[in-house]
Amino acid sequence: MKNTLLVAVAALAIALPVTAPVSAQTETPAPSPNEIVNMAAPEEWIEIPAEDLLVMTLAPDADGNERTVVIQLMPAPFSQGWVHNIRLFARSGWYDGISVNRVQDNYVTQWGDPNYDNPEATGEAKPLPEGLKVMGEDEYVSSFRSALPDLETWQRALLNGMIAGGLAPADFAVSTGDWDERFLKDRYAYGTILARGWPLAISREQAIWPVHCYGIVGVGRNYSPDTGSGAELYTVIGHAPRHLDRNIALVGRVISGMEHLSSLPRGSGALGFYTEEEAHKRTPILSVRVAADLPEDERPLFEYLSTEGETFARYAEARANRRDPFFIVPAGGADICNIPVPVRTFEYAVEE
Amino acid sequence: MKNTLLVAVAALAIALPVTAPVSAQTETPAPSPNEIVNMAAPEEWIEIPAEDLLVMTLAPDADGNERTVVIQLMPAPFSQGWVHNIRLFARSGWYDGISVNRVQDNYVTQWGDPNYDNPEATGEAKPLPEGLKVMGEDEYVSSFRSALPDLETWQRALLNGMIAGGLAPADFAVSTGDWDERFLKDRYAYGTILARGWPLAISREQAIWPVHCYGIVGVGRNYSPDTGSGAELYTVIGHAPRHLDRNIALVGRVISGMEHLSSLPRGSGALGFYTEEEAHKRTPILSVRVAADLPEDERPLFEYLSTEGETFARYAEARANRRDPFFIVPAGGADICNIPVPVRTFEYAVEE
Numbered sequence: 001m002k003n004t005l006l007v008a009v010a011a012l013a014i015a016l017p018v019t020a021p022v023s024a025q026t027e028t029p030a031p032s033p034n035e036i037v038n039m040a041a042p043e044e045w046i047e048i049p050a051e052d053l054l055v056m057t058l059a060p061d062a063d064g065n066e067r068t069v070v071i072q073l074m075p076a077p078f079s080q081g082w083v084h085n086i087r088l089f090a091r092s093g094w095y096d097g098i099s100v101n102r103v104q105d106n107y108v109t110q111w112g113d114p115n116y117d118n119p120e121a122t123g124e125a126k127p128l129p130e131g132l133k134v135m136g137e138d139e140y141v142s143s144f145r146s147a148l149p150d151l152e153t154w155q156r157a158l159l160n161g162m163i164a165g166g167l168a169p170a171d172f173a174v175s176t177g178d179w180d181e182r183f184l185k186d187r188y189a190y191g192t193i194l195a196r197g198w199p200l201a202i203s204r205e206q207a208i209w210p211v212h213c214y215g216i217v218g219v220g221r222n223y224s225p226d227t228g229s230g231a232e233l234y235t236v237i238g239h240a241p242r243h244l245d246r247n248i249a250l251v252g253r254v255i256s257g258m259e260h261l262s263s264l265p266r267g268s269g270a271l272g273f274y275t276e277e278e279a280h281k282r283t284p285i286l287s288v289r290v291a292a293d294l295p296e297d298e299r300p301l302f303e304y305l306s307t308e309g310e311t312f313a314r315y316a317e318a319r320a321n322r323r324d325p326f327f328i329v330p331a332g333g334a335d336i337c338n339i340p341v342p343v344r345t346f347e348y349a350v351e352e
Numbered sequence: 353m354k355n356t357l358l359v360a361v362a363a364l365a366i367a368l369p370v371t372a373p374v375s376a377q378t379e380t381p382a383p384s385p386n387e388i389v390n391m392a393a394p395e396e397w398i399e400i401p402a403e404d405l406l407v408m409t410l411a412p413d414a415d416g417n418e419r420t421v422v423i424q425l426m427p428a429p430f431s432q433g434w435v436h437n438i439r440l441f442a443r444s445g446w447y448d449g450i451s452v453n454r455v456q457d458n459y460v461t462q463w464g465d466p467n468y469d470n471p472e473a474t475g476e477a478k479p480l481p482e483g484l485k486v487m488g489e490d491e492y493v494s495s496f497r498s499a500l501p502d503l504e505t506w507q508r509a510l511l512n513g514m515i516a517g518g519l520a521p522a523d524f525a526v527s528t529g530d531w532d533e534r535f536l537k538d539r540y541a542y543g544t545i546l547a548r549g550w551p552l553a554i555s556r557e558q559a560i561w562p563v564h565c566y567g568i569v570g571v572g573r574n575y576s577p578d579t580g581s582g583a584e585l586y587t588v589i590g591h592a593p594r595h596l597d598r599n600i601a602l603v604g605r606v607i608s609g610m611e612h613l614s615s616l617p618r619g620s621g622a623l624g625f626y627t628e629e630e631a632h633k634r635t636p637i638l639s640v641r642v643a644a645d646l647p648e649d650e651r652p653l654f655e656y657l658s659t660e661g662e663t664f665a666r667y668a669e670a671r672a673n674r675r676d677p678f679f680i681v682p683a684g685g686a687d688i689c690n691i692p693v694p695v696r697t698f699e700y701a702v703e704e
Contacts, residue, residue, distance in 0.1 A: 062414070105611045106566050137680055165539055186539075187517055187672075187685030214458050214591045224680050238614075239566045239591050239689050243674050246681040259457045259618040262590075266611040320539075322595050328489055328576050329598040333539030335687065337591050 030323035033315050037342045040311035045303040045346070046197065048072055053291035053300060054090060054252070058100075058260055059284040067283075069257035070291075070300055071217055072343070074250065075196065077142040078210050081135040082219050082249045085230035087290055092129040094231070095288035100264060104272025106238030109261040110220055111285055112231055122276060128231060135227045140246050144206035148195055156308040157195030163317040164194065166333030188242040192336035194307045194316065199336045201245060210250040213240050213337035215258050219249040237262040240337040255302055255343045305342040315342070382675035385667050389694045392663035397655040397698070398549065400424055405643035405652060406442060406604070410452075410612055411636040419635075421609035422643075422652050423569055424695070426602065427548065429498040430562050433487040434571050434601045437582035439642055444481040446583070447640035452616060456624025458590030461613040462572055463637055464583055474628060480583060487579045492598050496558035500547055508660040509547030515669040516546065518685030540594040544688035546659045546668065551688045553597060562602040565592050565689035569604040589614040592689040607654055607695045657694040667694070 031039070052075065058067035073083050089095050102110035116125040148154045186192045189201035192211065202208045210216070213236065220232030227249060235254050254261065265281050267274040274281050291299045305312055319339045321330035383391070404427065410419035425435050441447050454462035468477040500506045538544045541553035544563065554560045562568070565588065572584030579601060587606050606613065617633050619626040626633050643651045657664055671691045673682035 103615075105614055140681075187687045188683045223677055238589075240687075242690065243671070243679070243683045243686065245683065247679050262457055263455075263615050263617055265615055319595070322599075325575055327595070327599050329492075331540045331595040331597065334595065335539050335592075338594065 029325050031318070032324035033318040033322075035324075036311060036315045036318050037305060040305055040309070044306045044309040044311050045344075046306050047346075048255075048302045048304060048343075050292035050294075050299050051087075051290060052252075053302065054086070054288055055291055055294065055300060056095075056257075056288045057286045059286055061260075067257065067260040069260055070255050070302065071252045072255045072302065072304075073252040074198070074210060077146040078198075079139065079219075079249045079251050081133040081139060082228070082230045082251050085132050086233075086251060088129060088131055089230055090288045090290050091293065093287075094126070094129050095285060098126075098285050099282040100261070100285070101267075101282055102234070102271060102273045103237070103264045103266050105266045107236070107241060107272065108218075108234040109237050109264060110232060110234035111283075112220060112233065114279075114282060116231065128229065132229050134229075135249065137225060137227055139227070140249055141203075141207040141209040144202060144208045147200070147208045153195060153308055156313075157193040157200075160195070160307055160313055160316050161191060161193035161336075163313055164192075164320050164334050164336065164339050166320050166331070186336065188245060194312070194336070194339060194341065197304045197307055197341055199339070199341070201336070209246055211240070211336060212236055212242050212244050212250065213253075213340070214238070215254045215340075216250055217252040217254060218244070219251055221248060235261055240335075242337075255304075256300070256345070301346050301348070302343055303346050304344075307341060312341075315339075381677050383670070384676035385670040385674075387676075388663060388667045388670055389657060392657055392661070396658045396661040396663050397696075398658050399698075400607075400654045400656060400695075402644035402646075402651050403439075403642060404604075405654065406438070406640055407643055407646065407652060408447075408609075408640045409638045411638055413612075419609065419612040421612055422607050422654065423604045424607045424654065424656075425604040426550070426562060429494040430550075431491065431571075431601045431603045433485040433491060434580070434582045434603050437484050438585075438603060440481060440483055441582055442640045442642050443645065445639075446478070446481050447637060450478075450637050451634040452613070452637070453619075453634055454586070454623060454625045455589070455616045455618045457618045459588070459593060459624065460586040461589050461616060462584060462586035463635075464572060464585065466631075466634060468583065480581060484581050486581075487601065489577060489579055491579070492601055493555075493559040493561040496554060496560045499552070499560045505547060505660055508665075509545040509552075512547070512659055512665055512668050513543060513545035513688075515665055516544075516672050516686050516688065516691050518672045518683070538688065540597060546664070546688070546691060546693065549656045549659055549693055551691070551693070553688070561598055563592070563688060564588055564594050564596050564602065565605075565692070566590070567606045567610050567692075568602055569606060570596070571601040571603055573600060587613055592687075594689075607656075608652070608697070653698050653700070654695055655698050656696075659693060664693075667691075 052073045054071040054073060056069040056071065058069065060066055073086065098112055099114050100109060100111040101114045102108070113126045115121045115123040148157060186201065190204045192199065192201045199211050199213050200208055201211050212218070215235055217233055217235050219228035219230055220234055221228030230251065264283060266272055267281070268278065269275040316339050320334040321332065323330060404425045406423040406425060408421040408423065410421065412418055425438065450464055451466050452461060452463040453466045454460065465478045467473045467475040500509060538553065542556045544551065544553045551563050551565050552560055553563050564570070567587060569585055569587050571580035571582055572586055573580030582603065616635060618624055620630065621627040657667070668691050672686040673684065675682060
């Protein structure tokens with residue numbers, strides 16, 4: 001198995017036209033990671049289905065400015081039971097009128113029913129809608145084969161993880177062993193890869209799971225064996241709390257309006273919950289809609305850069321080895337959460 | 353050299369009374385990392401000298417609440433030229449009246465003269481004080497021997513890095529090679545260690561440098577060969593931007609009031625600078641003082657948990673392998689920025 005993979009990826013590496021770094025001696029400055037992304041071919045951008053977009057409208061800020069947060073839900077095979085529940089919560093209107101109740105510095109912003117499982121709660125919890133699924137803890141991880149069934153995707157993912165780890169494809173092609181330790185260095189897992197648009201980690205037993213990077217969205221839960229329903233959600237607003245990986249269901253990521261969640265005042269209660277005295281700091285959530293349910297002209301349109309394309313490989317390599325003018329010493333590598341998958345809005349071309 | 357180190361640390365590992373993990377079968381829940389810290393012996397806490405504390409007073413917030421930020425300056429041998437300058441800026445009153453001009457989400461909050469090197473500036477820059485030192489880029493790193501001259505400190509640092517990497521001392525004691533790849537896994541450096549109270553990285557050439565974790569304070573600079581004076585400072589408010597390591601001088605860390613910098617509104621200009629239209633969002637900095645210059649009864653008192661003590665080794669191990677009740681799968685490791693060095697306030701005992 002190990003040798004088969006190595007040979008396969010070596011062949012891929014030879015075929016890949018990854019651009020050689022611009023030497024410091026040449027006159028053209030090396031492109032920044034963002035400049036590389038901007039050079040991607042149109043077909044490398046993948047539209048996010050409207051069914052996978054949640055539009056969360058917060059109450060306007062103190063100056064009266066609108067605050068909209070857009071969340072991309074996670075695709076199969078990850079956390080699909082919770083994703084089902086979240087669409088159900090949104091479609092039943094259950095989320096409308098909840099609030100942001102917890103903001104813990106360098107950790108998470110969490111929203112839900114202020115009276116549910118909140119150490120600072122005073123009222124009664126809102127009844128949950130019918131039709132929710134209940135998931136087991138085994139569903140925090142998926143099977144590698146169901147997540148990346150085709151060889152090409154796995155090769156690309158491995159290549160991107162490898163490049164992010166600071167090695168060029170040529171190095172990998174000549175390697176004959178220890179590919180795990182050398183190419184996928186990670187303190188929390190056997191290895192990490194960027195595949196199907198998401199940062200993922202794998203175990204030696206070929207389990208695979210999404211990881212806690214900045215802006216990821218997870219499901220608040222009580223003590224085990226509770227796994228949470230999706231009524232309580234949080235996003236990461238600090239350094240990646242990777243120790244939560246495999247302990248909580250991850251269901252998506254904030255792709256727009258993150259600043260509306262990360263810059264909220266921190267709560268002074270236990271775990272960063274707002275105390276009763278600071279209940280006025282709880283940000284009301286006016287509504288949460290699945291984009292597919294909005295009128296067509298109100299749907300936000302987003303696309304992400306394919307993690308399986310040539311441009312992503314160049315981008316990951318450039319994130320790991322910054323050569324754009326500000327930098328004097330390239331790092332030689334980048335951790336999985338320091339290679340965010342590029343996401344942007346787009347418009348459909350209007351036919352004349 | 354390699355074998356000598358291994359033998360030395362192996363001996364240390366045997367001598368170390370690192371507490372065995374509480375098994376899931378026992379009835380007492382395993383202590384959380386914070387609970388372990390709270391059990392530290394008084395002599396494991398090290399007072400931070402008043403000369404190393406900067407007290408930065410921001411203008412009150414919209415509700416009239418005071419906002420004080422305390423920064424611990426970095427000890428020798430790291431970045432001492434810039435630290436000299438920062439004390440000089442503070443003592444000459446130069447920082448008084450500057451402002452927070454840049455808040456870039458998941459990156460940095462930066463403060464300084466709003467008219468210096470700011471793409472959104474409209475006025476004239478403030479003249480710099482006399483007596484500033486000018487440092488070369490070689491001073492972004494230090495020599496390993498000057499940073500950790502004594503064998504015991506190095507052994508403890510290595511042990512703590514190793515434990516954070518997810519291995520117990522016993523594993524290390526029986527190892528006979530490849531200690532670097534196995535014990536100090538890091539994508540940005542040969543290895544990372546926690547020593548003398550700071551997160552540090554090392555190269556194969558035995559250079560050593562502080563790393564960009566959440567809350568670290570660095571020196572804004574222009575393009576190379578400029579290395580910055582200390583007039584512009586920033587702190588990290590997102591995932592560790594480790595690609596900046598060795599590219600910028602790091603001079604300290606925020607040890608109190610971080611939320612006043614991390615929860616500020618993000619700037620909408622280039623690089624997160626506030627545009628001229630949002631100049632009202634710049635938070636005024638009323639004053640910055642070296643704590644040693646304050647009247648004795650106004651000096652803040654802080655101490656940090658020795659990274660060379662037994663408790664820190666247990667704490668780092670517990671951060672890497674969470675067994676407290678919420679967790680169901682311990683991570684097996686932790687990256688250097690996910691093991692923050694505990695810092696707390698204290699009071700001198702009053703003699704009766």
